[in-house]
Amino acid sequence: MSANSIIANCKYQLYRLRSVPLFYLIWVIGSMLISATIRSLTEKVPFSLRETGQNGFDALIGIFIFAFMCANITDFFNTAAANGTSRTTACVSAYISSVIFSIISALEVSVIFPIMSLITGDDEMWGASLYGVNYVLYDEGWSDFAVRLRFLGIAIFSYIALCAVVILIASISYKLSNWAALIITLLLIFIPTGGIYFALGEDALASFWCSVVKLVGLADLVDPSSDAPFIGNASQGAAVFIGASLILLLISCLITRRSSVKPLAIKGS
Amino acid sequence: MSTIEIRDLTKNYGKTTALSNVSVTFKENCIYGLLGRNGAGKSTLLNIISGRTFADSGEVIIDGVNATGNDSALCKVHLMSEQLLYNPSLKVKDMFKTASFYYPDFDMEYAMKLCSEYELDTNRKLSKLSTGYRTIAKAVNALACGAPIVLFDEPVLGLDANHRDLFYKHVVNRYSERPATYVISTHLIEETAGIIERAVIIKKGEVLFDKDTDEIRSMGYSVSGKAADVDEFAKGKELMGGDALGGLKTLYVKGSLENADIPEGLSAEPMNLQNIFIQLTNS
Numbered sequence: 284m285s286a287n288s289i290i291a292n293c294k295y296q297l298y299r300l301r302s303v304p305l306f307y308l309i310w311v312i313g314s315m316l317i318s319a320t321i322r323s324l325t326e327k328v329p330f331s332l333r334e335t336g337q338n339g340f341d342a343l344i345g346i347f348i349f350a351f352m353c354a355n356i357t358d359f360f361n362t363a364a365a366n367g368t369s370r371t372t373a374c375v376s377a378y379i380s381s382v383i384f385s386i387i388s389a390l391e392v393s394v395i396f397p398i399m400s401l402i403t404g405d406d407e408m409w410g411a412s413l414y415g416v417n418y419v420l421y422d423e424g425w426s427d428f429a430v431r432l433r434f435l436g437i438a439i440f441s442y443i444a445l446c447a448v449v450i451l452i453a454s455i456s457y458k459l460s461n462w463a464a465l466i467i468t469l470l471l472i473f474i475p476t477g478g479i480y481f482a483l484g485e486d487a488l489a490s491f492w493c494s495v496v497k498l499v500g501l502a503d504l505v506d507p508s509s510d511a512p513f514i515g516n517a518s519q520g521a522a523v524f525i526g527a528s529l530i531l532l533l534i535s536c537l538i539t540r541r542s543s544v545k546p547l548a549i550k551g552s
Numbered sequence: 553m554s555t556i557e558i559r560d561l562t563k564n565y566g567k568t569t570a571l572s573n574v575s576v577t578f579k580e581n582c583i584y585g586l587l588g589r590n591g592a593g594k595s596t597l598l599n600i601i602s603g604r605t606f607a608d609s610g611e612v613i614i615d616g617v618n619a620t621g622n623d624s625a626l627c628k629v630h631l632m633s634e635q636l637l638y639n640p641s642l643k644v645k646d647m648f649k650t651a652s653f654y655y656p657d658f659d660m661e662y663a664m665k666l667c668s669e670y671e672l673d674t675n676r677k678l679s680k681l682s683t684g685y686r687t688i689a690k691a692v693n694a695l696a697c698g699a700p701i702v703l704f705d706e707p708v709l710g711l712d713a714n715h716r717d718l719f720y721k722h723v724v725n726r727y728s729e730r731p732a733t734y735v736i737s738t739h740l741i742e743e744t745a746g747i748i749e750r751a752v753i754i755k756k757g758e759v760l761f762d763k764d765t766d767e768i769r770s771m772g773y774s775v776s777g778k779a780a781d782v783d784e785f786a787k788g789k790e791l792m793g794g795d796a797l798g799g800l801k802t803l804y805v806k807g808s809l810e811n812a813d814i815p816e817g818l819s820a821e822p823m824n825l826q827n828i829f830i831q832l833t834n835s
Contacts, residue, residue, distance in 0.1 A: 284623055285623040285624050285627070287623075287627065287656075288623040288627060288654070291653040291654040294653045295650050295653050295654075298649075298650075298653075299639075358639045361637040361638070361639075362637065362638060362639065362650060364603065364604050364637055365631075365637035365638055366627075366630070366650070366651060366653075366654035366655065367602065367603070367623070367626040367627040367628070367629050367630060367654060367655075367699070368623055368626065368627070368654065369603060369621040369622065369623055369626060370621070371621060372623050540621065541606045541621075543599075543604060543605040543606065544599075544604045544605070544635070544637060546635045546636060546637050547636075547639065547640060
């Protein structure tokens with residue numbers, strides 16, 4: 284692995300993702316306009332952007348990040364291979380790019396969200412509120428800046444973990460044939476859901492997911508011990524997200540270390 | 553320095569052996585022809601050198617460093633292959649821009665100049681180009697990248713005669729302006745014979761030989777004439793092969809034409825690279 288190769292990979296990867304922040308903005312404006320138009324037509328009320336905001340906009344961006352990384356990750360591996368870079372470097376670079384991309388995306392959310400709330404008059408309800416709603420945090424003495432920083436941090440770390448999942452899935456599909464990769468990916472999805480249910484029963488499945496929720500710092504959500512307003516353990520969540528992402532990265536590097544290249548198909552060829 | 557040493561490289565695809573204990577050295581600043589029949593293992597060898605696939609055993613040493621998974625060695629190599637590893641949705645100029653991220657010596661001005669000579673529209677997406685123009689785009693990318701080792705795998709695939717001629721001229725011009733190690737794998741032996749300095753011939757996954765092209769040409773000569781006369785002349789001589797047509801016969805004889813005492817009635821001429829290749833690789 285060399286610094287020059289990592290920088291070159293990151294440059295290309297971020298170059299490919301450069302239009303995504305613009306997409307977020309277009310999405311927000313477009314969805315507000317469409318909502319207002321539909322409401323105006325169906326409810327026969329004057330066109331207004333009031334109450335056209337989106338709760339959990341940061342979570343929606345997480346889904347977009349997942350989708351955009353899925354769409355580009357094989358290209359990242361191939362372009363690296365085409366230009367004298369090892370597969371391990373490609374994985375590490377994709378991870379570094381995803382960290383930068385996550386930070387940029389979360390910062391954009393933190394700018395767009397308040398503006399959207401201002402225009403629509405809706406409350407700014409972050410997906411990160413799962414770790415404690417803003418007014419509860421205010422009551423607990425948190426400043427507005429600290430609350431925003433907390434939301435921002437949770438968003439960034441969860442995005443990084445999502446990107447690491449994409450890198451892992453891409454590594455599997457890069458190493459194996461398409462069918463084998465599909466089967467392995469489906470198994471990875473099935474085992475923590477239906478697999479546990481069928482093998483060990485409903486209680487085991489509930490217990491598994493409760494443990495996951497506790498692990499990411501949301502213990503009180505599944506095991507409320509008092510009537511106190513809920514504030515999750517955001518730092519534990521962030522640590523788990525980053526730790527899990529690093530483990531996934533390590534597995535991805537090991538999987539792809541000696542994978543032959545898998546070029547993208549050219550339509551019509 | 554930009555030398556590639558291949559040591560005991562073996563690669564199997566299932567039960568098929570693509571390369572078997574291949575050892576060869578590509579010295580710096582030389583144009584090599586990597587020749588072999590279909591399935592001989594040429595592309596596999598180039599893919600292993602560039603880290604696109606991996607050998608079962610053996611080593612690829614670039615400038616004294618094991619290149620497997622090693623960026624500092626791999627970044628000295630650029631492989632222009634039949635496969636397109638760049639995103640097909642990239643425009644040609646974006647492919648050049650991408651390559652410039654990885655190869656600091658990428659010459660964008662030179663790339664654009666070549667594109668205009670080939671009449672290649674750099675604003676077109678790679679996926680929208682014909683096979684020939686996609687080959688040109690990749691070839692231009694390889695020539696302009698500035699890597700000290702450039703490997704070409706079938707670089708004229710789908711090119712018309714004019715473009716092939718232009719490509720060979722560009723290789724020679726670029727090489728004289730900026731010497732590098734070029735390895736050209738091709739089936740069009742006679743077309744490349746004029747530009748390659750050394751030839752590495754692979755047969756069934758093994759290196760048959762690695763020699764200067766002049767040395768190869770002096771390996772044998774052809775003798776033609778009446779079958780009986782030719783057979784008489786060939787007695788006691790080491791042969792590469794032969795052809796017969798009616799009562800006429802041509803035999804390919806090992807050795808130097810200068811030392812051969814050709815009897816009257818027979819005609820002899822030096823063998824060209826393609827002829828020698830065909831005779832040596834015929835199974």
